[in-house]
Amino acid sequence: MNALAARRPRPATTVLLLILALVLGAAALVTFATRPASASSAASGDQIAQGKALFQASCASCHGINAQGTMTGSGTNVAGPALAGVGAAAVDFQVGTGRMPMAAPSIQAPRSKVQFSQEQIYAMAAYIASLAPGPAIPTAAQVDFAKGNAAVGGEIFRVNCAMCHNFAGSGGALTRGKYAPSLAGSTPTHIYEAMLTGPQSMPIFSDSDISVVGKRDVIAYLKAISKEPTQGGSRLGSLGPVSEGLFAWVFGLGLMVAAAVWLGKKAA
Amino acid sequence: MSTATTPAHQRPADALRDGDTAARPAPSTGARRLGGVAGWVDDRTGAAKGVTYLMKKVFPDHWSFMLGEVAMYSMIVCLLSGVFLTFWFVPSAGETIYHGSYAPLQGIQMSEAYRSTLDISFEVRGGLIIRQIHHWAALMFVVAVSAHMFRVFFTGAFRKPREINWVIGTILSLLAIVEGFAGYSLPDDLLSGTGLRAMEGFMQSTPVLGSYLAYMVFDGPFPGSAIIPRLYSVHVLLIPGILIALFTAHIVIVALQKHTQYPGPGKTEQNVVGFPVLPVYAAKAGGFFFIVFGIIALMSALVQINPIWGYGPYDPSPVTAGSQPDWYMGFADGALRITPGWLEFHPFGYTLSLNVALGALGLIPVMYTITGAYPFLERWVTGDTREHHLLDRPRNAPVRTGLGMAAMTAYGVFMFAAGNDIMAVLLHMSINDITHFFQVGLFVLPPLAFWVTKRICLSLQRRDRDMVLHARESGTIIRTAHGGYFERHDGIDEFERWPLVQHEAVAPLELPAGTDANGVASPTARSERLRARLSHFYFKDAVNPVTPAELAAAHPGPHEEEVPALEHDADHFVGIEQDHADGVGAPRH
């Protein structure tokens, strides 16, 4: 059975791979086109100055005029943490996913509309990176998930990520209203940066924890499962048995009862 | 054919004389063949009479009576699709490397059980649809069993003579959830393995014997390689065997006792009003099987269930957020989530883990014992030892309906507590707050549900009384000849009235005289006092049906003369005595 199945041509797989390759190509193009030549190592003085100006206009109210961090009025809580050493990757992730600047103080910065152009984000990233060394924005090769091994990435994902983000990356609850967000729609670069910098409650997965290759594999796995067609129909949010049970009670029983009512009703 | 269509007496010579009995027309070929086969069987079984009786059996028609059929048919679909799955499933924890067509698992180490389930989903043509049918049918089975139980409870169908069937049904419901648990644990994916991991923890929490019990069931340390094949034989042989045996008894008893029916005109404790098995019910119930199967197939075509390839193979180190059991085990899981940790004690250097044992080991037996015992409890409290074949309208048993809603609410608190993490994410709330809410809710919500339900029932009963006494307010104001004004009430005819007045008047049991004057509290006296108290609890607020006398009092004769417009109604209401005279029952005066 299996041997036969393995020899049979699989047009769908081919199509899938083709689509994947196309998407990859497009993504790579976009990344290359907008990436500054030297985001991490040798940012130009102009870029840093532009970034500093942007920072002071939009971020300094919480993070301090020199990114040294500030406390709230009562001095008991951190309004914005010090940013020296968080690295360009943290800036690109936080600002590039719209989490920063935060609209209002809350328990967790939600993903929202991006406020800056990618150029501006790179400038701010360069400024923060100039304060102290920190994780750099990953290179195109590091997030080139076409080279990754999705199966290995899946194993790493299940051990390190699934307990918070759920098996399908749909997200999950943390303590006291915090949550691990859904990973749907996250770009490879942002996924990489999140692992590298550990935003908010998320722990840091440095390159010595999950290797550069391992991170690429994780991205490859996430992209593979988000691109694959659903096998058995609507995923019901990939939330597991809770949504399945709800569906059985509401739609399953609903349809059965509707049929039973029709069956018991006298014909016209 | 020709013999049947040519009557013998057409020729004059064969004309019948007076007193001759007509020759029976020869049966058609079809009838002869049927008779031949039936005769062959009857010669060997003598079943003709019994089968004829069964074919003529009458079943009442109501949608809520089909809930049990949904359960039965879902079970049959499970059995059918389950047999299919056994042809491909390999119940083994043996290790293997995946080389199938699902790319994200290529080269991953996994058990034979998980690999074969992947193969059913990806390599076997149409295998996934069978798997999904099996799983959806299993969910629908337990959903329908529960809905059926609610129907039986709230209509009082469990009363004498049906207590045995209530108990059998309770056991069936318990078996159904155990069967479901065994089934979804078989694929050995990350989610089901986490469930088994917890199950092993439950067993370990058994006082004194815990670790021995767990090592016996798992044949050593968790997970071991024994649990998958053992669960398999439990899932495909042991429990289905008992399920089918008990279910057969359940159905035979229904046939023997005849189905209950809702109260209505012409329906009494002594009859069943409905349709015969042949042809109507055979077509309806037979067709309904296909409808139930068809709906399950439709769900399986469009909605994915248990995507085991997404969870990955079981490994005790990883886990997924939102690790929940299937819905019917949710109440036990939820109970564990809201039990506080201080319930673990450490007496004399031993560990007594009541924080686990209460929810995991205690809840199910307690819940099912209470459920199974309820008919006997109610019978003792009400002192009603008669047979009941007419169902109660839920409003006419306010305390029972209230108790049922309270029990359902408690169950709901447990069940929804198992989804606290999903709610926290979807509703943007704190999981801690949600958990505290359920902890408090377990004690607050059921009594509240009881009180609210009972009040609703009582007001519905009062509305029924109102309807009978004053009928519907029409909103039409009529001026009488004498210059008075009144609102015209549209009358209801006796067919509409009957369901509102058919139930019995009830009153609390009186304490047997002298029991409390004794001074010495004998055990009997104490139990009688308890019984009287409970009876008081059941019936003290009873709203009893309108009696003819009350109706007559509400529409006194003079009213009729005063209001000519009411003549039609008055005929109805005041003319009861006359109705009685031509009524069905023996005239009583």
Next chain:
Amino acid sequence: MTTGMSDHSADIAPADHPSHPAELARTAPTGQLPARFENPGLPTHIPRMADLDEKAARRAEKQVAALFGLSILGTLGFIASYYLVTEHGSVFVPGIGLMRAENLALGLCLAVSLLGIGLGAVHWAKTLMPDTEVVELRHPLRSSDEDRQALVTTLREEGRKSQLGRRPLLKYSMLGAMTLFPATLTWQLVGGLGRLPHNDLSTTEWNGRYLGGGKWQFVPKRLMRDPENTPIKASDVVIGSVFHVQPEGVLDMTEGKLEAKGKAAVLLMRLNPSDIRSTKELDWSHDGIVAYSKICTHVGCPVGLYEHQTHHLLCPCHQSTFDVTNDCHVIFGPANRPLPQLKITVDSEGYLISAQPFEEAVGPSFWERGS
């Protein structure tokens, strides 16, 4: 008003026949009016369209036939899809997105095949089969008093012939034999199902080398990344990171790997030493790097959710929350005991190793684990 009733009066037993004394008392007439209303009997039967109009009947017939025909089409479609739909091809479905075509096609065709028959049969029954309600009388379930007495008599009389009552020796020896015999099969089952735990639940691979007979010799083991199976240098562990760890050798095991992983799984985190509030925790750490069992002390799920800002560990199964700054004490949820800590140090090459086994049993509670 009562015409319907007259049609059926022959079939219907008197309504509310007062067969019980209690009911008789309740229904006793008071004054001129009866105590209760009378059952008015079945309402008049209203014929259906198909009963009155042959055209409507023929229309219903056609509808039923169409449904049966649809079912046939569904069956043919199922067989056609079985061969024609490509094995892993996909199709876009509004509301679902891209989905596997095979499942959709086979499932929908099967549903049509089944629903066609079901809806057709029910529609047939509703429109064309007789819809006059039939009344069947109930008969009391209980046997007559004579029959019941006869049963009792038979049981007693015939039972007496066994002489069981007269011969106590027979009675008690039989009872003894019958009570004891299930022990045979139970013994086999209980004895054969599993082995005894001994100290299995209290030991893990961190105990070192297994000497047999439940004895271990402690050997320090490197902490290895799961699933990469590589050793970890202390300098690799930055503040805010979390490593999922197995002892050296476990991930290479060919037998008993999952069992070993299930007990030995460890979480490795680094805290600022000044944030650690427990002296024992600090003592057992290496420069703020702490290792704790990943197996929940509630029912054994992996406690994996580490919030690096609050240093809280959350179990996804039942939400027990452990405070890593305070020796992993429970701060929320149904667990009672803190997660056991693994004492660690570094070897000469700078890799993290275990300094001693877990001091207590990891994972869910059991009676004899000690307090």
